[in-house]
Amino acid sequence: MEFYMLDSTLVVALMGEIDHHTCVAIRQAVDRNYQKKRAKNLLFDFEKVTFMDSSGIGMLMGRYRLAAIGGGRIGLYNVPKDIERILKMSNVCKLMKAYSNKQEALKELA
Amino acid sequence: MPKRNEMQIQFLSQSVNEAFARVAISAFITQLDPTVEELYDIKMAVSEAVTNAIIHGYEDKEDGIVAIKCGYQDKVIDITIIDEGKGIKSVEEAMQPLYTTSLEEERAGLGFTVMQEMMDEVEVCSHPGLGTTVKMKKSLEK
Ligand SMILES: Nc1ncnc2c1ncn2[C@@H]1O[C@H](COP(=O)(O)OP(=O)(O)O)[C@@H](O)[C@H]1O
Ligand SMILES: [Mg+2]
Numbered sequence: 001m002e003f004y005m006l007d008s009t010l011v012v013a014l015m016g017e018i019d020h021h022t023c024v025a026i027r028q029a030v031d032r033n034y035q036k037k038r039a040k041n042l043l044f045d046f047e048k049v050t051f052m053d054s055s056g057i058g059m060l061m062g063r064y065r066l067a068a069i070g071g072g073r074i075g076l077y078n079v080p081k082d083i084e085r086i087l088k089m090s091n092v093c094k095l096m097k098a099y100s101n102k103q104e105a106l107k108e109l110a
Numbered sequence: 111m112p113k114r115n116e117m118q119i120q121f122l123s124q125s126v127n128e129a130f131a132r133v134a135i136s137a138f139i140t141q142l143d144p145t146v147e148e149l150y151d152i153k154m155a156v157s158e159a160v161t162n163a164i165i166h167g168y169e170d171k172e173d174g175i176v177a178i179k180c181g182y183q184d185k186v187i188d189i190t191i192i193d194e195g196k197g198i199k200s201v202e203e204a205m206q207p208l209y210t211t212s213l214e215e216e217r218a219g220l221g222f223t224v225m226q227e228m229m230d231e232v233e234v235c236s237h238p239g240l241g242t243t244v245k246m247k248k249s250l251e252k
Contacts, residue, residue: 017132020161021125027216051132051150053157054220062216082150089227090220091208 001026003033008072009109010039011102015048018056027059031066040072041109045102047078056083057090064095075105115141116181123164123174123193131160131178138180139187144250151228152187152248158221159191159244165212167195167242185250189229194241201234 002013012030016022034042042063060074067074077099079087087093099105117138121127132153139152160176168174179190198204204211205226210219225232229246236242 017129019125019128019157020165021128023216024125051153051157053154053161054218054224055161057218057220058216061218082147086154086220086224089223090218 001029003029003037005037005039006043006106007110008040009043009106010034010037010041011043011045013045013048017050018052018059020053020055023055023059027062030063034066034070040067040070042067042072042074043102043105043109044074044076045078046076046080046083049080049083052083052086054086054090057086057092060092060096064092073109075099075109077102077105113142114181114183116179118177118179120175120177122172123168123170123176123195124172125161125164127176128157128160128164131176132157135178135180135189139182142182142185142187142250148248148250152189155225155228155232155246155248156189156191158224159246162221162244163191163193163195163242165215167193167197169196185252187248187250189246189248191244191246192241197238197240197242198234198236199238201236205234 001015004011010033064074074096079098119134135156136149136153163176174195177192181188205222207223208219210217229248231247233245
């Protein structure tokens, strides 16, 4: 997992498989970085994510709440087709948009 | 000749075994030469059922036993996930989209919905105090 700030947005490059087991570490690291870097928005890069089940949806909803408390928003980009499917099955689509690239995401979130 | 095969595995109810279950089922199903999408669907459904056994069935106690039975006949795959955990009071209610009993945790309540979406048939049999059995079926395309 990689973290970096672009203006007030914390970009999180997720990696590998997102399930109930791996969500524990993801949640901790994202929340810690979000507080430490005093970020407002959260942007998840899904390029290197190879699998995500409904535990990942729960994790994203939790991060949505975190950002909302900080007055920010949350976005996703580079979402693989398989993962787009589970996003559509849930209603997280209403809470966060999947952008086609980082530039577009940053512009919309700013 | 019709192709037929069966396997069974069991493991302790530890979350690290969610990935193990996906890898094990993939290795077995690969014998049927599924498409990438079909394999992904099956991994998703198994991941959901195994996760449920671990977090809901055994409530994060790490010494429960989760069993997976899988068999195929030609292109029809049967997968059963069994736990001897706390069971479900109302299966009908539990299977509603967005329904979850883990309120303090970040659960989406979509596990059963995902299983139904990924597989052709999902059948849940559960008795409070005795455990839960999830039976799923999927036919491969070609
Ligand atoms: N194996 C199981 N043992 C006991 N309860 C279960 C089991 N599987 C599912 N449940 C119950 O059904 C509910 C819905 O499951 P699911 O759709 O996977 O959503 P989630 O796991 O996000 O809560 C769970 O919250 C739980 O109460
Ligand atoms: Mg579940």
